[in-house]
Amino acid sequence: MIEKFQKLSGGAKFMLFMIVVYLIAGVVDFSFAASAFHGFLANLSKLLPIMVFVYVIIFIVNLFLHPEKIKHHLGHDSGLKGWAYASLGSVLIITPPYVMFPLLGQLKEHGMKYSLMAVFLGNRNVQPAFLPVMVYYFGLSFTIVVSCYILAFSILSGIIMSRIMREYGSVKIG
Amino acid sequence: MIHNMKAAFQKTLQNIKMAIPMIIGILMLISLFNPLFQGYYSKVFTGNYFFDPLIGAIAGSVSFGIPVASYVTGGELLKEGVSLLAVTAFILAWSMVGTLFLPLEISTLGKKFAIWRNSMNFFISIAIAILTIITLEIIS
Numbered sequence: 001m002i003e004k005f006q007k008l009s010g011g012a013k014f015m016l017f018m019i020v021v022y023l024i025a026g027v028v029d030f031s032f033a034a035s036a037f038h039g040f041l042a043n044l045s046k047l048l049p050i051m052v053f054v055y056v057i058i059f060i061v062n063l064f065l066h067p068e069k070i071k072h073h074l075g076h077d078s079g080l081k082g083w084a085y086a087s088l089g090s091v092l093i094i095t096p097p098y099v100m101f102p103l104l105g106q107l108k109e110h111g112m113k114y115s116l117m118a119v120f121l122g123n124r125n126v127q128p129a130f131l132p133v134m135v136y137y138f139g140l141s142f143t144i145v146v147s148c149y150i151l152a153f154s155i156l157s158g159i160i161m162s163r164i165m166r167e168y169g170s171v172k173i174g
Numbered sequence: 175m176i177h178n179m180k181a182a183f184q185k186t187l188q189n190i191k192m193a194i195p196m197i198i199g200i201l202m203l204i205s206l207f208n209p210l211f212q213g214y215y216s217k218v219f220t221g222n223y224f225f226d227p228l229i230g231a232i233a234g235s236v237s238f239g240i241p242v243a244s245y246v247t248g249g250e251l252l253k254e255g256v257s258l259l260a261v262t263a264f265i266l267a268w269s270m271v272g273t274l275f276l277p278l279e280i281s282t283l284g285k286k287f288a289i290w291r292n293s294m295n296f297f298i299s300i301a302i303a304i305l306t307i308i309t310l311e312i313i314s
Contacts, residue, residue: 009191009192009195010196011192011193011194011195011196011197011199011239012191012195014195014196014199014200015195015196015198015199015202017199018198018199018202018203018206019202021202021203021206022202022206025206032209033206035209036205036206036209037205039205039208039209040201040202040205040206043201043204043205043250044198044201047197047201047246051194051197054242055186055189055190058186058189059182059183059186062181062182062183062185062186063178063179063182094189094240101275101278101279101282101283102278102282104282104283105281105282105283108282108283114287117283117287117291118287118291121270121291121295122270122295122298124241124269124270125241125265125266125269125270127241130240130241130242130245133242133245133246133249134245136249137245137246137248137249137250137252138245138248138249138252138258138261141310141313141314142258142262142306142310145306145309145310145313146262146266146302146306149302149305149306149309150266150302153298153301153302156298157291157294157295157298160294161287161290161291161294164286164290165286165287165290
């Protein structure tokens with residue numbers, strides 16, 4: 001039982017924790033917990049159709065995008081193409097941070113520049129697959145404006161990071 | 175092609191397994207706490223161009239998860255009266271600043287890079303939030 005629980009993802013543990021919190025809240029004040037649960041169901045029912053759409057997009061991205069292809073274009077001599085691939089890779093590759101950092105660490109060992117790593121890490125809010133959810137909550141104008149600023153600032157942060165890291169020289173290959 | 179589709183489906187399924195319980199948990203948390211804090215949001219978030227994004231960015235910096243989880247959290251908070259300025263800084267800092275993952279980032283990408291990048295992105299999230307709201311006000 002404990003082993004099964006330990007194998008669960010962080011999200012699943014968090015969800016189970018919240019179920020326990022609702023049960024405790026129900027014992028303390030049933031009407032409050034019931035009202036909160038109805039609010040939760042209402043929010044979930046509105047969000048579910050959008051999440052279905054989101055996962056259809058993710059499936060299409062997974063079908064046609066191979067991270068290995070992007071990896072090859074992020075090396076030491078990648079030039080302008082490297083900046084484009086770093087931006088493209090960060091918006092298309094959907095992974096949690098604890099997967100992203102080891103992946104970037106591996107790319108660093110193969111010559112990825114610090115500036116490209118900064119671009120890669122700065123663009124994660126412009127993932128097309130998740131943009132329908134952003135549009136649902138904040139509107140189309142907001143989504144377009146904020147996405148443009150994120151892309152522009154990620155390039156700026158890449159330029160600044162390349163200046164800051166200059167004293168270490170270029171990243172070694174291999 | 176069938177092999178590719180199978181691999182893409184399995185990868186998507188892994189994504190669903192990771193994200194959906196987290197999103198359900200966040201919605202449950204917000205639905206439970208919003209009635210308790212509803213009256214306080216308007217007092218804390220007044221639309222101030224300095225304090226609202228600062229509070230939002232601090233909250234986002236210590237939170238973590240895939241970006242879509244921050245949209246759900248931020249969107250629900252927005253419905254309850256938290257300013258768009260604070261929510262924007264919150265969702266940006268959520269994915270751009272990784273305070274809880276700093277040890278991992280330091281070990282994989284180096285101390286100097288990790289500290290500079292996170293510090294810079296904290297201020298960038300505030301700057302983008304302010305610029306976005308100003309731009310939207312101009313557009314509208």
